[in-house]
Amino acid sequence: MLVTIRLLFVVGVLFTGVAAQAEGMLVIAHRGASGERPEHTLAAYERAIDQGADYIEPDLVVTKDLVLVARHENELSDTTDVAGREEFADRRRSKAIDGRLTNGWFAEDFTLAELRTLRATERLPGLRPANARFDGLYAIPTFAEIVRLVRAKQAETGRTIGLYPELKHPTFLLQDAGIDSVDLLVTALREADLDDAEDTIFVQSFEVAPLKRLDRLVDVRLVLLAKPGDGPADEPGLRYEDMLTPSGLAEVAGYADAIGADLRLLLAADGSSTGVIEAAKAAGLQVHGWTLRKENAYLPPAFRKGDGEAAPGNLAALVLVAQAAGLDGVFTDDPAIAVSALAQ
Template sequence: MQRLPVILTLFLLIAACGISEISKAPLPVEEPILIAHRGASAYTPEHTILAYEAAKQAGATYIEIDLQMTKDGVLVAMHDEKVDRTTDGNGFVKEYTLEELKQLNAGQSFNRTYPDLANKQFENLEVPTLEEIFLHFGDDVNYYIEMKSPGIYVGMEAKLLALLKQYKLIHVNEGLPKVIIESFNEDSLTKVHQLEPRLPLIKLYSFKEEAAALSVQEYNRLRSYASGIGANLNSVTTDFIQEVQQNGLQIYLYTIVNEVEMKQALNLKPNGIFVNNPNLGIRIKDEFD
């Protein structure tokens, strides 16, 4: 009769081991990967289908998509919580229904801000939904998705996962994962991890200049759910990057805007680099190799 508790204990230990083995999704070993920040945002209106197309044509490893959510619960690609900077509208994304948001022009402000890059092709661009992006590109690109302000948007994580599953974008094959998810919000990332442990997760940080540092406790906590971290270029040193990697995590640097910064980033040997201009990033990386 005493063998039953022992068997039960062994079963629970085996189950626990099984859970721990799927506790963190692997990231690619090829490095450094290049992530097109908001698409090819250096020369096309950010977070538009056109910007993502330009990034794909340039050969970026991933396209980055920032997520906001409309009043009627639709995930859309936009960096800011407000529409003012990138459209001809004003106010918060969460105050717009999708139908209302679709009336805004997502390209005119780019033409005004960057007259040297202005293009008639940019004049009538829409804010795309995440589903429209998946429908347009499907399996042809890799997606690096940031959940913006998930504390404001209740249910963002579940909606994102539902779309990823609907379009069969959660891959467990060897090599590059089709989707990587990032956020500054740890609670949101752990929620995603609990719902779908197969997805690689990146915890974002914004450190003070040359002051990037993580405690032993932070490393332990990160390893429980994350595959890596994201950090601002001007905050990191070679020693910090090596420390992160020696702790079993990858590190991705943001955001490179010119040739000098690209060379600086490559010299630091991170696992990935966010670039506004994927053409420039790829050229410098090829020369660097």
């Protein structure tokens, strides 16, 4: 009861005087409706669209034969059945990705035809056992297939549905495998006629140089991603916290249109702004926060309900707090909850 009262107080205080600036917050379906279907599958993207998400977010990695496909990481064992495929046992290896040693199977070591034989699996079966019921049903989609899905759903619904792709580890792929994922994405955007400023698309990256290249090559909106205690893999002397100061944000605004930041960088424990939101907007940048999920394991203490990490907490209240704090958009695994909360 005390938690509920405190939560209502926080929401009420934050809404005072900020309702006008909070209107129209975007709901970005993080890897699709990944709270209900295995992430980065056409089924997850379509479910998110049907639930009213404004944008769907595919993370993009690259195959050996240079096709952009959707996976959260280029390492495949967390989200596919590759570890159980005897024919690919000899593909297992270790790679140092952005300074972290990773062992497994990597997308850039497989052709698209080979990846087509794999099937998606739930990444968090302990927290989302219901999603695991769909293991083995869905293939890994290409970026071109995701674009076709969005256009088909736009024709079906009459709604504008945005794309929010992220290039995963572009500097690593260029140095390790000679794969220029920036060039591949630019080509794909041009072929899909999605390279203009008026197109409903954001392109995001944790790295600086790829965003600067994209800024020179296409006119789409670009987003610098940021997380606590880390920095861009291609700029080892930088830390995101320093880049989110007023002077740092002024520099980011020279090549990006928005920041996509871990919510902990944007909101204090009581739900109030840390000042980054205001500083970013003063620099002319939009602010999108990630990632809002319904499970207690991912929610701040004040928004948790019931027992256990897998139990659903009060995600709707957190969505409203984010809106009231002035965020322009939120990434969420559960777009239905976010859309419903904002509609009310």
